[in-house]
Amino acid sequence: MFKRSFASKDRVTKTVKSAKRSFREDVKMRMQESWDSPLETPLTSPIVTMLVGHEQRLFAAHEDVLSRSPFFEAVLKGQFLEAGPKQVDLPDEEPEIISCVLEFLYKGDYYPRLVHNKRRASWELENAQDIHGTGGRGSSEATIFHSRVGGIILRDTAVYCAAEKYGLEELKRLSLRKQGLQSGIPVDVILRSARYAYDNTPDTDSRLRAHYLALIIRSRKTFKRSGTMQMEMEIGGKLFFDLFVAMSNHIDDLMEMNNRSPKGF
Template structure:
């Protein structure tokens, strides 16, 4: 069953346990509406009346120094490498690379608290302008991945893109943030998967980040009356753990109620008003 993040009047419906929920993006401006891969971060468009800037070839990026990235810590530490000229498209890495000395000493950056898969997606985006699974052109869907189930019952698929989103925020790459956000809305999941995703977002994003938080609150405001039966304990725990989540959902429920009341006052239904019972004197 396809549900929408768009703000609309809740409609009573029955959702059987285990039914998949297809997340729908509320703001298509965050990504290419045609599903096309965004430009590479280093491909900047110049104004039409401005002289064209000299084009930097891809070979020039590949001939820049190689930087070693230490992702994770302890037994989970993974070593990745990337070309410095591509990394410095990110303000975070531009600042880090500015500290390197040109004396042949190792160029190394520690990312001990980052998820290796998210960093891998970030590097894939730097080199190709996309990351797997890619968006299907012209559709609100992702290319098939035989390694993952079609319905995300655990939230792992949602969390993959959510981690890329928060990493892109930290590294200062808006194009990657928008791409990750658009992919979140292409994942079909269950209530338990949605709760795992919501918990991550409310833990690792700021209240001001309405791009990713608002669709979650809208989603649960319009669907929680049916979906919470599928994961009521997890829903209660989430509300207690993150009061802001419960408040955001409640605010939208009340806003919808006010909208309905205003609509009913402006366009009262004829013949639907109930009269007070008349008491007979007999």
């Protein structure tokens, strides 16, 4: 399931070379190629109401836009306008995450947008706030309070898991790349987010789960000093078995590289 030393084309920390078009334009083109109606097509389909979270926050979206998700397409297929306006109930979802999903469906990205810095030949978040929450426009904080978890987790992880649920592969790719740009995240938030990722992705997922395993390995000095990490490991779970396997593979790779090195160097 996990590649040796996490050498993968999906690795989020990899620097991306200059491209002829922006990431948003690339996503938009892919969406247009895979969907019958391009984003520029006038939206004339019926409005669908959405009740989100335990407070039943009200959202609205065009049926054609929502139907670009296999999940919503299946839900709406069995509803008929003769019986009244179509409605989708999402009591276990977070309003902020649904907002990100809808923004992606309409615009091909969600705030803060991913932009390409041509001078540095790298990707960055548009007007992103720092970890202290200063600067930028609107809310671009890396974390959210998730009511179902009862704690703070990384927002992009929640978006990724929502994209998995709603069958939006491009949104998964986008949210993973954004999460790879975050830094300064506390240990407890990383571990809580990792557990959320494991609880809301299939065992076949080799991107978000591998991202967390690689992150913990790279930050192992910090995690070794963490009492939170010790308590989490005592609880156990598949996350820490996968982490053990990943670290064992990493050590094996290092030993193999050392054995292949010419003697005397």
